[in-house]
Amino acid sequence: MKKGEKIVCALFPNALGVGYAIFENPKKLLYQQLVRIRPMCSRKSKAFIEKIIDELQPDVVILEDPSAKNSRKRERVRKLIKDVVLTCNDKDINVYQYSREHIQNVFEQFGKTTKYGIAVSISEWFPKLKSQLPRPWKLGHSEQHHQGMFDAISLGMTHYYLRD
DSSP: OOTTOOOEEEEEEOSSEEEEEEEEETTEEEEEEEEEOSSOOHHHHHHHHHHHHHHHOOSEEEEEOTTSTTOOOOHHHHHHHHHHHHHHHHTTOEEEEEOHHHHHHHHHTTTOOSHHHHHHHHHHHSGGGGGGOOOOOOTTOOOOTTHHHHHHHHHHHHHHHHHO
16 A cells, blocks of 8 residues: 555445445455345444454545435434444544435536446446446335445545545
């Protein structure tokens, strides 16, 4: 890692588990995954997130902003995000939060604003992810497993775009 570069951990808790992405810089995605947490509960999700933070010791943690105007986050996930922010504050880790609107505004410049379109852009920037690209969402169908991972990556990319 070059001097001045930091480890950035983007976290995206959702109904399936926790999507996360670890960056060294905007062009170097070190690791990404969506971990299913069953049965889904905030205690298990929080324990998993704290384990990641303790192992990686990131300089920055990125989360979605559940207090944003059009946020659809359920109360359980809102509280989980708030708990993660408090944990990071206790560990002197910088936390940034971005709304879905921030993400859409960044990716709009690349002609993509839907979750699927954003995932396509990400898979073009990081070709190793093409095999995990979720299918486009259809009415009446639930979100695909890997979407949370792409959501975490989009948070990380939004952070780099808005902070640099």
